Amino acid sequence: MAEHALDGTRFVGRDRELARVVEALAGPPALVLVEGEAGIGKSRLVREAVAAGDPDGARTLPAVCPPFLEAFTLGPVVDAVRQAAPDVAALGLTAVAGVLRPLFPEWSGALPPAPEAPPDAGAARHQLVRALAELLDRAGVRVLVVEDVHWADSTTWDFLVYVATRRPRPLTLVLTYRPEEVAAGSPLLRLTSRPAPDVRQVRVTLGGLPVSDAAGLASSMLGGARVSAAFAAFLHDRTEGVPLALEECVRLLRDRDDLTCRDGEWARRGLDEIAVPPTIRDSVTERVARLTADARRVLLAAAVLTDPVDEHTLAAVTGLPPDRWPAALRAAYGSGLLGETATRPGGGLAAGRTGIAFRHVLAARAVYDRAPAPERAAAHRRAGEALEATVPRPVGRLAHHFREAGLTRRWFGYARQTALLALSSGDHLTAATLLHALITEPTLPPTEVAALAGQVSAHAFTGDPRAGEIVRTLRAVLDSGRLGRRDRAAVRAQLGRMLLTVGEYTEAAAVLEQAIPDLADHGYPIASAMTVLGLPLHGSWPVATHLRWLERAEAVAAASDIGPVDGIELRLARMTALFELGEESGWELAGRVGADESSPRAAMLTARFHLNTGHAAMKWGRYADARRYLAAAVDVAGRHGYQRLRDLAVVTTGHLDWLTGAWDGLDERLAAWQEVDGEPLIRMDALLVGTQLRVARGGPDESARAVLSAVREESTRRGTTDLPAETAGALSRVAARPSADLTAEPVARMVRKGVWLWAGEVLPEHLAALLSAGRRGEAESLAAAFEDGARGRDAPVLAATLACCRALLAEGRGDLAAAAAAWEAAATAWQALPRPYDAAKARERRARCLLPDRNRAPALTELRTAWREFTALGARHDADRVRHVLDAHGAGTDGAWRPGRRGYGDRLSPRELEVVRLVATGLTNREIAKALSRSPKTVATQLNSAMRKHGVSSRTALAVRVTQAGYDAGGPPGPGTS
Incomplete structure (x- = not known):
């Protein structure tokens, strides 16, 4: 069927999506996101949109991220700029552009002199990003297209965030990606979840084509003739409408002579006789199997290289004799898998040219995976040797090829160069990948391990799941016994900092102490x-x-x-x-x-200063200062791209909102942080606050206890300072019964270390448990030590805590008048901070101390105040508890207490007695409600009140008490009376 050559595919089925992208490119700066699985047509959509809006490509710069683990720093953008080949000397670049010399050595004569090296990698990275953005500006680029951005290296991400958020000239970004390849902590999620207010965000999600469009695509490949309905349905069923799969299936069917054209309509020869493989891999594999051995070597060479290359390079990687090369290339072209395509990052092809490459990465991957391992290794060796002649040498790609070829020493040399270049550019994530691979290589000299380990900032790995791998690697290197004293100290100091990064504080302290004597x-x-x-x-x-x-x-x-x-x-x-x-x-x-933002590192330190000071102010009870510092931390970190510091400041602000009663929407703000990977401090803090908020609204349950127990255990294991104490206090408050064991460890540590600042969230709960267990002397001794330790510190939270401790001790002595006065002082202190939730709880405790007085008006007034404060906060569980007490004493919650209405205190009211009698007969709440003409909710409320007054927690226990007491029509007194 040679007379029916396949035509190029027509762009079908994406009119609506195309219009949205074209509109976005024509307007003000925009962030355009095109997502979809491999082969779905993301690249084609973007090409069509750019062609419609910028036909000559003068304002658009296209870049593609390669699918390599060890991605070259800024490789996609650098090679795209090199492809554009602007007249650099005519652009009028400023002095900062001198930092581009290592990335563009061929332009050294046209670039300004390299500036003095910054003090750290972070500053170098910022300079590099600024310089590259300036180059694009001067070259007239207004739209930057980055395809397969899920494979971008960290510095490329820094650059994208910078050009998308800078003011006043943000670029329009068009990013394509596969959603399934976007990791949970990807910068893409942060970029898209926090769009700039003046940048329009357009998200286009591509799915499979419907049957009608699948038919149109197939028709466009077959000379425009219509395809039969059965053939279209067959194609769609096997490919789910994925354009690449559709193309591959049509090509395969044509190669197998399985199509026929009758009366102007294409159809399969036999719908039931030959099953088309359902996946692209099977399709490509079968097509490759039909080729000659030499053609298959050409395809494997192209798959190993991945990127477009010239014929000379591709021939060298095949290893074919010159006399067999032309025929092999023609046969490989004839498969339809290869084509002439524009340069992509890192391929080694001269700027502005096209080269030979697979039409789609999936086809390349299918060929690569099916090739025998020895053939792949040999092809990688030849690829490395061929690319060594490239100027400048693609060191990251060379490291990849020589490692896959098993040539360890040659891999090490290029990997080390790549790591050092990544470090100098501020690309710590690429450096982390290479560092892990290098220092685990058995033949690497110990001095090299020490040198490389010491060059990477531990801050770069915070929140990165690979931090744990690096910790394990450094431990293994130390345990190997192959390091000298100074090298061992350098690696140990780096290990100590990495342990801090992953939250292993106690071990970090021990490792650092061990390292200090041997540092150089x-x-x-x-x-x-x-x-x-x-x-x-x-x-x-x-x-x-x-x-x-x-x-x-x-x-x-x-x-x-x-x-x-x-x-x-x-x-x-x-x-x-x-x-x-x-x-x-x-x-x-x-x-x-x-505060200093004159350099990237200074800005980072300024953000850390605001964050740490805001956190301290929150712990000390200086809440107005805390909010001001934390807002500054969010601002500085956000403007300079220090995402983790910004996230910490946001979550700490959520903790402050919990303390100060700013609860509206807080649960939603915390939800995303409770599942974040690689950030133990953020996750634990969010879980602690979120669980306490849930308890305040709905009451304690086993789920809350389980979460708090897990946070307490993890924070204790990691050796954090205040988090175990605060979590133990929260766990004690939701426990089914008082237990000093829940709070003993953090209190003992607090006493042992003498750090009383942690007392505010745990000491009152511990004292209450001690008093409940009859250990009053121990409680008084502990409170006295706390009072001595808190003396002289301007920490408002300690003053409020001390008032709570005095109130608890007075209750323990039975001095309710002194306890009421102390609770009043505590409520006043909490309210002044302000901490309205704690103030309301202190008012409730004061009211309970006043209730035994003959004149209960002050107590009921205080209870109504507490009820209003709980209700305003949304603390429904607490508000219901107070309302039940008010109801039991005949006092409403919606106005002044009404004199003359009987209050019952701890005695059962007549309506409660009615419910209790029926409970003793075994009736359900619904049956009791029907018998008494009340709602089931009212019955449940009265039953709960009766159980509280009798000190029981179940209907069965209450029935036993009723039976033992022998209730009569007049009703017995409540518990504790005669």
């Missing part, structure tokens, strides 16, 4: 490690020990030549440690840290 010299590394040990991470060290570490760190810093930015970081770390220790001097030091 005094200066920033030692001062930094000592300052970390000033944090109250170690479980048994008292405050005095942490303060001594801080003093030693300050002495080392003073005696060393430390740069100004390093000095700021040391002061920030010292300030944070003092805050955590409850030392007033931290606030004085905070006034000297200052």
